[in-house]
Amino acid sequence: MSSISPEEVAKIAKLARLKLSQDEIALYQRQMSRILDSMAKLRQLDTQAVPPTASVPWIEPSPREDEPAAFSNASALVALAPEREGPYFKVRKVIE
Amino acid sequence: MSATWEMICGLEVHVQLATRSKLFCSCATDGFGASPNSRICPVCTGQPGVLPVLNDGATKLAVKAALALGCEIREESIFARKNYFYPDLPKAYQISQYEKPLAENGSLAVAVKDAPSKTVGLQRIHIEEDAGKLLHAIGSEDLDYSLVDFNRAGIPLVEIVSKPDIRSPHEAYAYLQALKEILQFAGVSHCDMEKGEMRVDANISMRRAGEPFGTRVEIKNLNSFKAVRDALDYEGRRQIAALEKGERIIQETRLWDADVQATAPMRTKEEAHDYRYFPDPDLPPLHAPRSLVEAMRRELPELPEARRRRFIEDYGLSVSIANVLTGSRELADYVDAVAEITNPATATPTAGNLIATVLLGFLSERSLDLSRVIGRVTPESLGKLTLLIADGRISKTMSKEILAEMLNSGRDPEEILKERGGGQVLDEAQLAQWVRAAIDQSPKAVADVKSGKERAIGAIVGAAMKLSQGKANPTILNKLIKEELAP
Structure with missing residues (x-):
């Protein structure tokens, strides 16, 4: 009962910047289809009386006042980067 | 442009909300011109395990923007993740709003020169976070890599999307001016384009009158209102020429090149967009209850249109002078402060004329902002000058000379008058x-x-x-x- 095609798996992999072999595409096709089948089963439930939920209820954080507070170790964040130059993060060229 | 063709244009405007801290973390928003990556933290650089916490000030300003633009405001709106990979986006998704934006169905009255004012519909206003800034060159030297500065990442924006109601490059220009004016007056944004606080993308297609909408093209890299006007003018001609040759318009994104005054297809390594939006599980729904909306409505200052009317009716200013003096909130506030001193109101037209001609002339000659001279020519000293005219102690011609001197030296008008032999003889x-x-x-x-x-x-x-x-x-x-x- 396959509800997702190999082409769709390949497209999702591409959007997620994953390089998959043919075997992996077949594997994920089976796994993702099973997930979708489970969702399809849930969909059979009558949810008429349930309001649409974008996120599960939790204790809402009290709103944050618009008051700046500097993070004390900004340079450490740059130091974590695989590549950097001076105060900058360095990445592969993105424009041609 | 051939008379049988009609331009269909809608504008997407990103405006930076005038908060002091970022949208989901406490980093300061004053990073423009500051040293790179000095306003960053684990949240806005997308470190694992962090959680966003919404800035209450951003919500308030966004509600104000929606009110000033006559929108319906959702009591509960949803933050969504817009997924794409680009190095200016540390989390690989941007927190935005998609299915349920904060506000919809607004409108903006736009005054187009020599034409009756028209209303441009607003489709939606939503809150989202800004991305970082990429550097591809140092000075004139192109780099063979890119550098990233995240000072701007996470700064709160509202995206204001117009309906496709704009019909000419001039209307687009007038729409942007009206939008900027109202957002500045409402205190929502400074809208300083040079600092990237207001950014515009345009969608444009051409059709023969009465036909359905054609294929639209998106234009980016519009760095000024003039660039928007010029790019729409160019792109309209380009599309007409193509359509008249029987070619098809390709739906694409084009970049405006101000140097050659032309648009060209954007070339990036980015794939065709497929953002896979979904509700952000890290954030609860955004609540804008009635009480908040009403509180913001009360805080909303007098907007440009109302203020113009009051300047004309209460201060006796001419329509054209009133238009000039409501060009920015700062200027209009200045005029109000002067009017308080020059009471009775009969003296305010004189003050208004002085401001519109001498003071603004001085500023534009030197490309200065009003803020640069307010300290030198305070509303009090300009009021004093106006009273000298009202009391008949100086002529209007002389008042202009004295104001010019005040602008240059910051001296008191009475003092300047004394030095010049005391002005008119009243004895x-x-x-x-x-x-x-x-x-x-x-x-x-x-x-x-x-x-x-x-x-x-x-x-x-x-x-x-x-x-x-x-x-x-x-x-x-x-x-x-x-x-x-x-x-």
Whole structure:
């Protein structure tokens, strides 16, 4: 009962910047289809009386006042980067 | 543009909300021009395990923007993740709003020169976070890699999407001006385009009148309102030329190149967009309850249109001067402050004219902002100057010279006047001497006045004025001559 095609798996992999072999595409096709089948089963439930939920209820954080507070170790964040130059993060060229 | 073609245009405008801290973390928003990556933290650089916490100030400003633009506001809206990979986006998704934006169905009155004002519909306003800034060159030297500065990442924006109601490049320009004006007045944003606080993308297609909408093209890299106008003008012509040759318009994104005044297809390594939006599980729904909306409505200042009307009705300013003086909130506030001092209101038109001609002329000649001279020519000192005119102590011509001097030196108008020989002579004893001498010199005019030709008095005033070397106050001269010649 396959509800997702190999082409769709390949497209999702591409959007997620994953390089998959043919075997992996077949594997994920089976796994993702099973997930979708489970969702399809849930969909059979009558949810008429349930309001649409974008996120599960939790204790809402009290709103944050618009008051700046500097993070004390900004340079450490740059130091974590695989590549950097001076105060900058360095990445592969993105424009041609 | 051929008369049979009609332009269909909608604008997407990103505006930076004037908060002090970022949208989901406490990093400061003053990073423009600061050292790179000095306003960053684990949240806005997308470190694992962090959670966003919404800035209450951003919500309030976004609600204000929605109110000022006449939108319906959702009590509960949803933050969504917009997924794409680009190095300016540390989390590989941007927190935005998709299915349920904060506000919808607004409108903006747009005054197009030489045409009746029209209303442009607004489709939606939603809150989202800004991305970082990429650097591809240092000075004129192109890099073979890119550098990233996240000072801007996470700064709160609202995206304001118009309906496709705009029909010409001029309308687009006027829409942007009206939008900027209203957002500045409402205190929502500074809209400083040079700092990237207001950014515009345009969607444009052409159709023959009455036909359905054609394929649209998105134009980016529009760095000024003028660039928007020029790019739409160019792109409209390009599309007409293609359509008239029987070609099809490709739905694509094009970049405006101001140097060559043309658009060209964008070339990036980015795949066709498929953002896979979904509700952000890290954030609860955004609540904008009635109470908040009403509180923001009360805080909303008088908006440009209302203020223009008040300037005309209460201050007696002409329509054109009122338009000029409501060009920014700062300027309009300045005018209000001057008007408080120049009461009664009769003196305000004089002050308004001085501001519109001399003061703004001075600023534009030197490309200065009003804020640069407010300290030098305070509303108090400009008010004083206006009162000197109202009291007849100086002429309008002289007032312009004095204001120019005030702008240059920041000195007090009274002081400048004293230095220049005290301006007009008001002393009645001195004036009476000139009046008597003038009467002696003008027997014919005197005879005419006595026989009832009131107008002949002008010749005597003229003679007295000449004797005073132009320093006498003409109103008092007039009064004294009448008294002298009264039967």
